[in-house]
Amino acid sequence: MSRLYDTHCHLDFQAFDDDREQVLENAKEVGLGRFMVPGVSAEQWPRLQQLVEQFASWRFALGLHPWFIEKHSLNQIDELEQALDKPKERLLAVGEIGLDATCENSELQRKLFIEQLKLARQYRLPAIIHHRKTLETTHPLVKQHGPDSGVIHAFSGSYEQAMKFVDCGYKLGVGGVITYTRAKKTREAIAKVPVSALVLETDSPDMPVCGYQGQRNEPARIAKVLDVLVELRDMSKESLSDTLWQNSCELFSDVPSASSGHVSG
Template sequence: MNALYDTHCHIDFQVFDEDRERVLKSAAEVGVERFMVPGVSAEQWPRVQQLAEQFSSWRFALGLHPWFIEKHNLNQLKELEKVLDTTHKRLRAVGEIGLDATCDNSELQRELFIEQLKLARHYRLPIIIHHRKTLETTHPLVKQYGPESGVIHAFSGSYEQAMKFVDCGYKLGVGGVITYARAQKTRQAITKVPLSSLVLETDSPDMPICGYQGQRNEPARIVEVLKVLADLREMSTDALSDVLWKNSCELFNDVPPASNDHESG
């Protein structure tokens, strides 16, 4: 079974506290050998780091997510810089950061986003970008302030929008959206972009897969995304998963796992 990399999942969230070991085991059974767990707020960062120490299959990122803007302040950027300066072996990105038109305090959002882009560039780390109705405003900031690599989480735009980021060296996170036939614009875009620009993600516990609406999402369901993407790209799942694994490892400067990497330890 080819290795799979869930490049975006929030399995540190409390909703997984009662059965996290089972969730990870189920994912491992279908080939998921790596998990990227992004940070969303300063108060959550220690928890992410602690769990990443417990599970060797985890990689993590730290960032200030716009959904939690009421918890953020500019002083937290110093805390972020301090942690980035430690070069923790499993800290592989800055994120989840971005702009969200449905959240308040757009000026603080913008300032925090720009400063985190600068930090990522300074530490030569990729970024994990959240966007909602902000792709057009996000791109010029990434181009001006951001690092040379990153991923557009839960990409749901047009081919033209996709290529703006691909041309900057960024990858597109492909998740549950493409399992819905109605998502024609996004499905067409990810069918046409270079295969080297795609990675898989679940956004667990969110971004439900078609057929599982109303249920908590889990990393094991990344296989459903893989199947749909293989159909859209007219490839076998084996050939596709091999490329996506390489793309993911390249994105996060990762290396192939040991045979027991999915075990806790």
């Protein structure tokens, strides 16, 4: 069975409180061995870290997501720095951070984004970057302030936009978007960029794949994203899966185990 890594899922969210272990079991059945769970607000970080301790297959990141801008302040940058200064096992990135044109307070968003990029660079951690209608404004900030590696979460854009980030050493998060045939521009970009720049993700419980609209997304659906990516890249599933696994481990400096690469829990 393929080794798969969901590089972006919010398994700590309340949407999974009733059946989290079953969701993980479902994921295991399709070959998922590791999960990156990004932080979204300072008030959520403690709960996230408690859950990480329960599940050996989880890795995590800490960040201030623009969707929760009303909960954020610049003082929380100090909290983030304190957390990064006391490294914890499996804390492998800064995120989820970024800019969102549909959220309020764009000036605070920008300040928080820049400061978090600087911390990621300072601590030599990859950044997990959210964007919504902001790819063109995100790129120069990443180039000026960001670390040497990271991932553009839920990439949705053109080949030219994709390559700007790839040239900076960043990966592109490939999720449910490519399962919709109407996402022509993004599908064409994902088919054309270097395969070394791609990682899989689900953004569970959000961003459902085609055919599951209106339902809670979960990591097991990554298998459907992989099937579409196999078609777009014209590669064997085994070869593509191996490459994506290595890309993901490289992104987070998450050393694969000596055997199957799977981690229980």
